[in-house]
Amino acid sequence: MATGSNTSNNRKTSTQSSKLSTSRSRGDQFERRAEQFLLGQGLELQVRNYLCKLGEIDLIMRAGHTLVFVEVRYRKNSHFGGAAASVTPAKQQKLRRAAYSYLQSRGLNESQQPCRFDLVACEGSDIHWIPNAF
Template sequence: MATGFPPGNNKRAHGAFHERRAEDYLRTQGLQPVARNYQCKLGEIDLIMRQGDTLVFVEVRYRQSRQFGGAAVSVTGAKQQRLRRAALSYLHMKGLNEAHQPCRFDLVACDGDQINWIPNAF
C-alpha cells in the first residue's frame, strides 16, 4: 500500500487519501487546483483543475492491484455520463458555457502505489 495510507477500513478516508495523491501528482505536472469534491444532485467530481485555459474534470480511481483490470477500467459508461452531467452543472453554476470554455475529462488511476494519469480519458 501507499506510504501514509490511512489506517482502518474507512472508504471515505481512503478516497480522500488517493484524491490528495492525485492532486499532488497533477500539480507536479503543471495543473492548478480549482475545486475538490464538487457535488450536485447529478453526481460528484473528485477534482477540478486548470491547465492553461482548459478546465480539467478529474476522476480518481483506486484499486489495490490490476488483478481484475485495475482502476482505469472501473469507470463505466454510466459513471462517465454522471461526470459529464455534474461538469455541466458546475459550468452552469459558474456562469460558464461549455461552447466557450475548453474542458476535458482526465482519469487518475491509482493501482497500488502506481499513479497513471490519462488526460482526455473520455
C-alpha cells in the same frame, strides 16, 4: 426479543458505517495524492470534491485555459480490469452531467470554456494519469 434483534442491526449498521468511513478515508488519501501529482505536472487546483445533485467530481483543475474535470480511482491491484476499467460508461455520463452543472453554476458552457475529462488511476503505489480519458 425485539431489543436483541435491534442490537444486532445496530452492530451491522455500525460495521457497515466503519467500512464506509475507512473506504472514504482511503479515497480522500488517493485524491490528495492525485492532486499533488497533478500540481507537480503544472495543473492548478480550482475545486476539490464538487458535489451537486447530479454527482460528484473529485478534482476540478485548470491546465492553461482548459478546465480539467478529474476522476480519481484506486484499486489495490489490476485484477478485474484495474482502476481505469472501473470508470464505466454510466459513470462517465454521471461525471459529464456534474461537469455541465458546474459550468452552468458559473454561467459557462463547453463552447465558451475548453474542458476535458482526465482519469488518475491509482493501482497499488502506482499513479497513471490519463489526460482526456473520455
